[in-house]
Amino acid sequence: MSRAPQLRISGERLWSRLMDMARIGATPRGGCNRLALTDEDRAARELFMSWCREVGCEVRVDEIGNIFARRSGRNSDRPPVLAGSHLDTQPTGGRFDGVFGVLAALEVVETLNDHGLETGAPIDVVSWTNEEGARFAGAMTGSAVWSGQMSLEEARALRDADGKSFGEELQRIGFVGDLPARPAPLTACFEIHIEQGPRLEAEGTTIGVVTGAQHMGWYEIRIRGREAHAGTTPMAMRHDPMRGLSRILPRLFAIADQHGEDSRLTCGVVHTEPASINTVPGLLTMTLDIRHPDRSAHETMVRDCSQIVQEECSGLGLAATLESLWETPGVVFDRGCIDAVRKAASLCGCSFKEMLSGAGHDAVNVSKVAPTSMIFVPCEGGVSHNEEERAEPADLEAGCNVLLHAVLAMAG
Numbered sequence: 001m002s003r004a005p006q007l008r009i010s011g012e013r014l015w016s017r018l019m020d021m022a023r024i025g026a027t028p029r030g031g032c033n034r035l036a037l038t039d040e041d042r043a044a045r046e047l048f049m050s051w052c053r054e055v056g057c058e059v060r061v062d063e064i065g066n067i068f069a070r071r072s073g074r075n076s077d078r079p080p081v082l083a084g085s086h087l088d089t090q091p092t093g094g095r096f097d098g099v100f101g102v103l104a105a106l107e108v109v110e111t112l113n114d115h116g117l118e119t120g121a122p123i124d125v126v127s128w129t130n131e132e133g134a135r136f137a138g139a140m141t142g143s144a145v146w147s148g149q150m151s152l153e154e155a156r157a158l159r160d161a162d163g164k165s166f167g168e169e170l171q172r173i174g175f176v177g178d179l180p181a182r183p184a185p186l187t188a189c190f191e192i193h194i195e196q197g198p199r200l201e202a203e204g205t206t207i208g209v210v211t212g213a214q215h216m217g218w219y220e221i222r223i224r225g226r227e228a229h230a231g232t233t234p235m236a237m238r239h240d241p242m243r244g245l246s247r248i249l250p251r252l253f254a255i256a257d258q259h260g261e262d263s264r265l266t267c268g269v270v271h272t273e274p275a276s277i278n279t280v281p282g283l284l285t286m287t288l289d290i291r292h293p294d295r296s297a298h299e300t301m302v303r304d305c306s307q308i309v310q311e312e313c314s315g316l317g318l319a320a321t322l323e324s325l326w327e328t329p330g331v332v333f334d335r336g337c338i339d340a341v342r343k344a345a346s347l348c349g350c351s352f353k354e355m356l357s358g359a360g361h362d363a364v365n366v367s368k369v370a371p372t373s374m375i376f377v378p379c380e381g382g383v384s385h386n387e388e389e390r391a392e393p394a395d396l397e398a399g400c401n402v403l404l405h406a407v408l409a410m411a412g
């Protein structure tokens with residue numbers, strides 16, 4: 001154990017693997033397009049598995065296509081320490097979202113090999129299937145099935161925009177494994193990820209010690225009015241959902257402002273019907289994504305939004321509803337795992353701060369069944385889900401060193 005504190009990963013090897021992986025599905029603007037269960041996803045999986053076998057791991061695939069690469073420990077009866085993330089990307093994604101977490105975990109294994117260090121518990125490097133949900137809606141599918149949040153049948157029945165099913169596509173790329181997709185006991189689970197937000201960079205902090213994830217929900221607002229001729233119907237005689245929206249929106253954003261700098265409110269999709277340039281729309285649908293770290297603040301935001309929609313629409317003779325499409329309560333990560341990350345950051349001489357995750361991650365699903373926490377590193381301008389996503393090699397190296405020592409602390 002005496003040489004463990006000086007143990008460091010190879011930043012160069014990690015970076016070169018990241019750049020090799022980025023060639024698969026490379027986009028002209030320097031990003032990656034590796035949608036889940038496409039040929040590009042298959043190529044990335046195969047490259048990852050070849051690296052895992054080169055470093056002596058035993059690779060297994062489960063029924064939903066999650067890949068687990070095991071480095072055995074001294075005591076094979078001890079539950080493994082799991083570390084990893086995902087290899088799939090958004091259609092115009094970056095080179096680091098997800099893939100950094102997978103390859104950092106692989107780098108941890110290779111570093112231990114280089115130094116001939118054996119751990120007590122085995123280490124499993126994981127790549128989860130369809131984290132992004134960009135092709136098959138329903139993000140974090142692989143970890144959701146594995147952790148029992150979603151059934152295998154439900155996941156296999158998901159369809160992409162062309163009508164192709166998740167199950168058929170998983171079969172086509174050859175990744176229906178024989179390992180059951182259900183939680184095996186874990187000693188601990190760590191996921192390292194770029195922050196995908198601007199805070200670490202803005203504060204000049206290297207490591208985010210992630211203590212949990214915020215409450216989030218997706219909602220749909222439907223405003224029904226009456227279709228009418230754009231030229232002949234006087235303004236006062238219209239039942240125009242768009243006018244309703246014009247009153248609702250400023251008040252919705254005011255709600256977000258009232259709930260402090262940690263609140264998030266996004267209207268990402270607005271549709272009208274019949275979507276004709278010279279017809280007053282008869283129906284408007286709009287999505288809302290509402291997030292807040294505090295449960296009661298989140299509930300208040302949703303309730304207030306619903307009330308505003310009702311108030312403004314009824315005053316205009318419009319019928320309106322706000323319905324929940326999906327909600328997920330925030331999670332508090334495991335204290336032991338959080339402490340291991342904090343101690344590892346101190347040991348490595350990194351600046352760090354505790355923070356919540358603003359995005360959903362596979363680790364949130366895993367945390368429902370096993371002790372889990374996350375590590376964040378800065379990304380340039382907080383930009384992610386974007387081909388321009390960038391991270392500093394030195395920050396990735398520092399984060400990977402923190403992962404190494406957190407894994408070592410838990411694996412023994």
Ligand SMILES: [Zn+2]
Binds near residue numbers: 086098193
């Ligand atoms: Zn990700």
